Amino acid sequence: MNSLWLGVFAALCSLLSLLVLAYSDPKRRRSRGMRQWSSSQVRAWRQGALWALVLVPMMLLLFFGKFVALLLWLSSVTVGGWLIAQGFNWRAPVE
Amino acid sequence: MIKLPTQKMSTLLAIHGWSAVALGLFLYVVIVTGTLVVFDRELGQWASPTSTALNSPLPAGTGKVITDFAGGLNPDYLDEVFVFPAAGDHLRMFFHNHTDSGEEVGVLALLDPAQGTVIAQYEGETAEVFRQLERGMLVEFLVRLHVRLLMPGSWGLIITGTLGFALLVASISGLFIHRHLIRELFTLRHRKGALLTARDAHALAGSWNLIFALILSFTGAFFSVGSALGLPAIAYVAFGGDVETLSEQLLSPPIAENARHQPLADLEHMLADAGLRSGVAPVGFAINHWGRADAALEVLVAPRDGELWGDKLLYAAGSGEFLGVQPPLGKAPSLGGDLVALMSPLHFGDFAGLWSKILWFALGASSAYVCASGLKLWLKRREDAPRWRLLARLNIAVTQGVVLAMIADALVYFLAMGRGLPMYELLLGTFILVLLASTVAALCFAGSRVAQVLQCLSAAGLVALPLVRMATGGPDWFEALAGGHTVVVCVDAIFALAGCAWLWQQRCSHLRATVPMMVGVK
Incomplete structure (x- = not known):
């Protein structure tokens, strides 16, 4: 797998976790008047685990010295994260 | 969450706002033009395409065309020759020498490698000949606007360098004043008024873009201030103010001086050899002392997969002998040289073809949005x-x-x-x-x-x-x-x-x- 596809694959893995993080984000749900997903204790554990999942591809790329893929991952995750955050706040709350 | 006393917080808020407001409009221009020129090659191809698209920047036959063209020039201009890609797959060739007053005088020519013909040539001092270009000037103009804000001499570089530092200060202070950076990474409140929504949108884009704002502002400031002030400062300390000697020490190939006349070896063959040795296509080259026994050819090749920058292959241009791979800076490989080489891919985002360019464009657009929304927010609060x-x-x-x-x-x-x-x-x-x-x-x-x-x-x-x-x-x-x-x-x-x-x-x-x-x- 070349650097481009490695970076894209790593970014997709992280973006999936970011999607779940954005959907379940307690502050976002509260500000939009939506029901919380789970109790606060489970929430904290789940958010921590999801953030760890976001960062795992970065750690692996760093460990194996794949710097081109790492830069692609970093830029994709920052752009994708911003777009996800904007997308989840696109319109007034439905619930 | 970063907890700071109220007094420090208001000081940081003032630094964040004023660092951006004082230079915000210029910063916006630099960011918008920079975002656009990420696609300089594509815009160049769109505005001034060659007759047919090329697979390689230096296709077979280019070396012979350049050698033939050089044969018809004033031999003084063969002291230093740069050949590098220009807008729309064209090649720019700059044959020049350095006068006693420190000026570069020579001939700038534009080559269509697809046809193997020189389509334009201009003679004069560096600043003058590059301004005479017609084909490709649209992208050149945008680059000048981004790099120098169209100002003469070093002033433009000093101003854009200052803007880079202003963005760096605004980014770092923004990191501290946004107390819930992680907790509010997905929050955009619509229900509590337009001002709060605008503030959230600014903070949201700024938070996601923070790492790249730091990278782009630092590398941009490095390029601007490095060439406008850094090099003269080092030259003043170590070389009695002689910037040219400093540049020679840092960048010139390590070949002993020998002014004896000797024709150039087969340029075409050396370029092909560089492609074979590196496994990737050459993208440009420089020749020092063309026509002398100490002539040196440095061929720059594209980065291989997994590498951030390409190698520089050195040849004794008189004999055609391959001398080795040159470090990016200085005579021997060093961490400093690698860090300097790293600045280009980090700033230009051209290390993985179109994909990395699209991402860098998006990051630039996000930075422009943060700059414009921050300025609007500041003015809205004071309307x-x-x-x-x-x-x-x-x-x-x-x-x-x-x-x-x-x-x-x-x-x-x-x-x-x-x-x-x-x-x-x-x-x-x-x-x-x-x-x-x-x-x-x-x-x-x-x-x-x-x-x-x-x-x-x-x-x-x-x-x-x-x-x-x-x-x-x-x-x-x-x-x-x-x-x-x-x-x-x-x-x-x-x-x-x-x-x-x-x-x-x-x-x-x-x-x-x-x-x-x-x-x-x-």
């Missing part, structure tokens, strides 16, 4: 104070006017191409004229109305660009596809679609504003 109203109007004139001015420049470029007009002066005049007209309009009429008109004009200009390009002699879509220039069709389509979408959005917002008023009247 009752008369002294800030002037800046609010200037904000509209610059943020909207710069986009319109760049589109107007592209239209003027196509209309003036091939008419023998001074292209640089024409683009500069158009840019200043559009920006002045926007400023006068913003000062004389209602801000929102002016913004709307400027946006409509920009959108209409975008739609007109492909039509004007084709009407003024550019290839139509069938010709472009037949010549392998898919990029021409893609850029045309992007501009036309973006223009239509922008016009539609303007129409919708106009309807939203007028329909409630009409209902009220009824």
Whole structure:
């Protein structure tokens, strides 16, 4: 797998976790008047685990010295994260 | 969460705001132009394509064409030769020498490698010949606007370097004043007023973009300040102020001086050898002392997969012997040299082809949004104070006017191409004229109305660009596809679609504003 596809694959893995993080984000749900997903204790554990999942591809790329893929991952995750955050706040709350 | 005392927080808030507000409009221009010139190669191919698209920047036969062209030049100009890619797959060749006064004098030529012909050449001092270029000047102009804000000498570099530091300060202070950076990474509150929504949108984009704001501002400031102040400062300390000797120490190939006449070995063969040794295509080269026994050829090759920058292969150009791979800086590999080499891919985002460019473009657009929204937020909070109203109007004139001015420049470029007009002066005049007209309009009429008109004009200009390009002699879509220039069709389509979408959005917002008023009247 070349650097481009490695970076894209790593970014997709992280973006999936970011999607779940954005959907379940307690502050976002509260500000939009939506029901919380789970109790606060489970929430904290789940958010921590999801953030760890976001960062795992970065750690692996760093460990194996794949710097081109790492830069692609970093830029994709920052752009994708911003777009996800904007997308989840696109319109007034439905619930 | 970063907890700070109230006093420190308000100081940081002031630093964050003032560092951006004081230079915000210039910063916006630099960011917007930088975002656009991420696609300098693609824009160059769109605006000035070669007869047929090329698979390699230096196709077979290029070495012979360059050698033949050099044979007809004043031998003094063969002291130093640079050959590097230019807009639209063309090659720029700069044959020059250094005069006693420190000026570079020589011949700049534009080569169409697809045809193997020199299509333009200019003779004179460096600054002068690069301004005489006609083909490719549109991208060159945008690059100059980004790098130097069109200012003469080192002043432009010093100003853009200062802007880089201002962005660095704003980014770092933003990190500290946004106390819930992680907790609010997905929060955009709509229900508590427009000001809070605008603040959240600014913080959201700023938070996601933070790492790249730090990277781009640092590397940008390094490029600007490094060449304008850094090199002269090191030369002053270590070489008695002699910048040329310093440059030779850092960049010149390690070949002992020998002024004896010796013709150049087969350039074509050396370029092919560089491609074979590195496994990737050469993208440009430099020759020192062409025609002498100590002639050196440095061939720059594209980065291999997994590498951030390409190698520099050194040849004894008189004998054609391969001497080794040169470090990016100095005579031996070093961490400093690698760090300097790392600055380019980090700033330009060209290390993984089109994908990395698209990402860098998105990051640039996000930075421009953070800059414009921050400035708007600052002015919104102070809209009752008369002294800030002037800046609010200037904000509209610059943020909207710069986009319109760049589109107007592209239209003027196509209309003036091939008419023998001074292209640089024409683009500069158009840019200043559009920006002045926007400023006068913003000062004389209602801000929102002016913004709307400027946006409509920009959108209409975008739609007109492909039509004007084709009407003024550019290839139509069938010709472009037949010549392998898919990029021409893609850029045309992007501009036309973006223009239509922008016009539609303007129409919708106009309807939203007028329909409630009409209902009220009824």
